[in-house]
Amino acid sequence: MKWNELAQEPxxxxxxxxxxxxxxxxxxxxxxxxxxxxxxxxxxxxxISRTIVADRLKLLVEEGVLRRAPYQDSPARHEYxxxxxxxxxxxxxxxxxxxxxxxxxxxxxxxxxxxxxxxGHDFHPVQACSxxxxxxxxxxxxxxxxxxxxxxxxxx
Amino acid sequence: MKWNELAQEPxxxxxxxxxxxxxxxxxxxxxxxxxxxxxxxxxxxxxISRTIVADRLKLLVEEGVLRRAPYQDSPARHEYxxxxxxxxxxxxxxxxxxxxxxxxxxxxxxxxxxxxxxxGHDFHPVQACSxxxxxxxxxxxxxxxxxxxxxxxxxx
DNA sequence: CCCATAAGTTTATTTTCTGGACTGACCATG
DNA sequence: CATGGTCAGTCCAGAAAATAAACTTATGGG
Numbered sequence: 001m002k003w004n005e006l007a008q009e010p011x012x013x014x015x016x017x018x019x020x021x022x023x024x025x026x027x028x029x030x031x032x033x034x035x036x037x038x039x040x041x042x043x044x045x046x047x048i049s050r051t052i053v054a055d056r057l058k059l060l061v062e063e064g065v066l067r068r069a070p071y072q073d074s075p076a077r078h079e080y081x082x083x084x085x086x087x088x089x090x091x092x093x094x095x096x097x098x099x100x101x102x103x104x105x106x107x108x109x110x111x112x113x114x115x116x117x118x119x120g121h122d123f124h125p126v127q128a129c130s131x132x133x134x135x136x137x138x139x140x141x142x143x144x145x146x147x148x149x150x151x152x153x154x155x156x
Numbered sequence: 157m158k159w160n161e162l163a164q165e166p167x168x169x170x171x172x173x174x175x176x177x178x179x180x181x182x183x184x185x186x187x188x189x190x191x192x193x194x195x196x197x198x199x200x201x202x203x204i205s206r207t208i209v210a211d212r213l214k215l216l217v218e219e220g221v222l223r224r225a226p227y228q229d230s231p232a233r234h235e236y237x238x239x240x241x242x243x244x245x246x247x248x249x250x251x252x253x254x255x256x257x258x259x260x261x262x263x264x265x266x267x268x269x270x271x272x273x274x275x276g277h278d279f280h281p282v283q284a285c286s287x288x289x290x291x292x293x294x295x296x297x298x299x300x301x302x303x304x305x306x307x308x309x310x311x312x
Numbered sequence: 313c314c315c316a317t318a319a320g321t322t323t324a325t326t327t328t329c330t331g332g333a334c335t336g337a338c339c340a341t342g
Numbered sequence: 343c344a345t346g347g348t349c350a351g352t353c354c355a356g357a358a359a360a361t362a363a364a365c366t367t368a369t370g371g372g
Contacts, residue, residue, distance in 0.1 A: 001203040012256025021179040047157040075337040090294035091283040092251040100168025109303030121287035127247040128284035131277030138246035147265030
């Protein structure tokens with residue numbers, strides 16, 4: 001399988017990974033959620049080649065994750081902002097952060113804290129069930145083919 | 157920045173991405189959660205080169221995400237199983253699945269359904285606050301430096 | 313002996329990434 | 343009105359990584 005065939009797979013992970021499953025893309029998204037919006041800022045923070053920054057931003061815009069919006073004329077300048085589809089990635093980013101906090105923080109503790117404005121407390125994300133609202137752990141989940149499956153044995 | 161420097165960054169996303177932020181790694185993890193355990197099975201399902209499968213499995217074992225366990229002698233054969241640290245990735249995988257379900261399912265609907273055994277219903281993951289238990293959306297989160305931060309402006 | 317299975321390794325090719333220079337539009341300074 | 347600075351890129355050649363295909367090792371079966 002080639003990376004460009006991924007998006008055609010009958011699997012939501014494969015389709016998502018085709019868009020965001022790249023080291024630099026995930027770090028760009030991290031920065032987006034931290035409020036970074038400009039090309040130069042992404043490039044400076046990541047310290048990677050401008051080519052890659054340009055490529056990744058282009059892909060994210062094509063996929064509707066980011067929106068390229070003008071913030072001044074003469075000279076025309078644009079910034080990159082998360083769309084609603086991009087904001088939907090927040091649970092993905094938070095889940096990754098939480099896993100890193102748990103397993104790679106060391107004695108110093110987590111590099112960042114997250115406060116839930118609604119309740120005022122620092123929190124970490126908990127995976128909850130949309131049906132009953134309770135926390136869901138890996139072993140409590142049963143997977144089966146859904147309406148979009150191609151065959152009973154197809155990947156999911 | 158080089159990819160091997162990522163793990164040293166004072167950022168839980170960077171550290172996590174250094175381990176799992178790779179297309180094939182994420183797909184291997186998907187298969188792990190679907191119960192796949194053997195080298196040949198990973199390779200056959202993904203349709204990618206054996207070299208990549210071997211590399212990724214090796215890294216995941218080194219990082220303690222998977223455990224290489226013998227399942228027979230003569231000839232010695234091993235299978236790859238999720239460790240507790242690996243199971244902790246479930247929310248990450250589910251969050252990615254859910255994003256894909258939402259934005260790439262098309263008319264056919266999601267390829268896979270997930271049932272919460274505890275309540276018996278099909279569900280999708282909801283990001284909840286560990287402090288108050290309510291659902292958390294992107295705009296309700298405020299981020300600030302934590303104890304493991306290197307400087308107030310450091311990446312998170 | 314020949315074939316098959318499992319789990320890799322080796323080799324050679326293809327693709328991607330990198331760093332640096334370059335472009336072009338504009339602004340501020342002296 | 344030349345000089346330098348900012349921003350948002352593009353272009354290019356060399357270096358690094360990813361990949362497919364063939365090969366290896368160990369074993370069991372007919």
